Amino acid sequence: MIIKRKGMTALAGIMAAVMMLTACGNYSTKGGAEETATVTETETEASEDVIVASTVSDEEETTEESTEATEEASTEASTEAPTEETSTEEASTEAGTEEASEEAKKTEAYGHIVVIDPGHQLKGDSTKEPNGPGSSTMKARVTGGTRGTTTGVSEYELTLDIGLQLRDELESRGYTVYMTREVHEVNISNKERAEFATAKNADIVVRIHANGSEASSTNGALALAPSSSNPYVSNLASSSQSLSKAVLNAYCDATGMKNLGVQANDTMTGINWCTMPVTIIEMGFMTNPSDDTNMQDSGYQAKMVQGMANGIDNYFAD
Structure with a gap:
């Protein structure tokens, strides 16, 4: 243009x-x-x-x-x-x-030795043994444990299943781990399990159990540890309570299980014969349908194991 x-x-x-x-x-x-x-x-x-x-x-x-x-x-x-x-x-x-x-x-x-004690065994042993060093109180060597009211799985089966998985997880993290039992067909008393840990120079003992109650609505996880007035292992009270708290809290965080806290108990033979920090983890109630079913789920078991292993890590990190 x-x-x-x-x-x-x-x-x-x-x-x-x-x-x-x-x-x-x-x-x-x-x-x-x-x-x-x-x-x-x-x-x-x-x-x-x-x-x-x-x-x-x-x-x-x-x-x-x-x-x-x-x-x-x-x-x-x-x-x-x-x-x-x-x-x-x-x-x-x-x-x-x-x-x-x-x-x-x-x-x-590295350098930490953990003894895992899967609670109970195939058959209980009612033969008596001292409740603690020098004790006149006698208790059954070992009982058969409870049973899942929904799944029908026995406590001794669940505790060994979780115990073996926990062993593998801890070993993968660098711990040296010993098991008080690796099969069901044994006869090892609670006193002998504590003595086994001493013989292995264990730094801690984690005793794995599951709970039972007459009330099926009762659910959740808890831990048992000696009190400061324990006549046999009062010197282990503080460290055992710290271990119990660390493992229980991490366990409940990982699983979402109701946290019933750490409870003092001075009547457990497996605690009273220990010479190092010890905890009993009651993983859940086998008499509660929800707890019982969850504890038999493989995915949930993985969380249970991770939680306990994390708690052990936390204990040694503090």
Whole structure:
């Protein structure tokens, strides 16, 4: 459109000049033709100049746009590259932190000896043994335990199942672990289980049990530990209560089990013969349908084991 307007303006000027020459008598047909041709050439050259100028302008704009696009792409690529590198570095850092955390846990665990005592056995033994060192009170060597009212699973089966899983988990974290029993067909008294832990130079003893009640609505987990007035192991009261609290709290956090707290108990033979911090974890009530069913679920058992292992980690970390 620009070229057309300029061409028309030039033509109008030429026509005006021709008319003036004619009026003055200086215009001839030949001369007019030549001048017209000259003007036409001039007009064409002017038009070409406009076209060339327009083309150059377009090329400059195209070049500028191309340059700007290239610069923007380069800038974006430059910006994205560090971002991607930063993201990779952050992921690497997070992975490194997790690995360091796991290694730290293993380092904490190295050198610590844990004895796991899966409560009860296939058959109880009513033969009597002293309730504690020098005690005149006699109790049955070991009882058969309770039974799941919904699942029909016996306590001695559940405790060994969880005990073996806990052993594997603790060993994977770097602990040295000993089991008081690995099968059901044994006859090991509560006193003998405590003496086994002493022989292994254990740092702690975790005795695994499940509870029972006449009221089926009673549910939840609790831990037992000696009191400061225990006639046999009062010196272990504080450390045993700390161990019990650490394991029980982590266990309930992992499973969502109702936390019934740490309870003092000075009548347990397996506690009274210990020479190191000890806890009895009552994992839940086998007489409660919900607790009983949950404790037989493989996914729930994994949480039970993780919780207890985390509690042991927490105890040694404090």
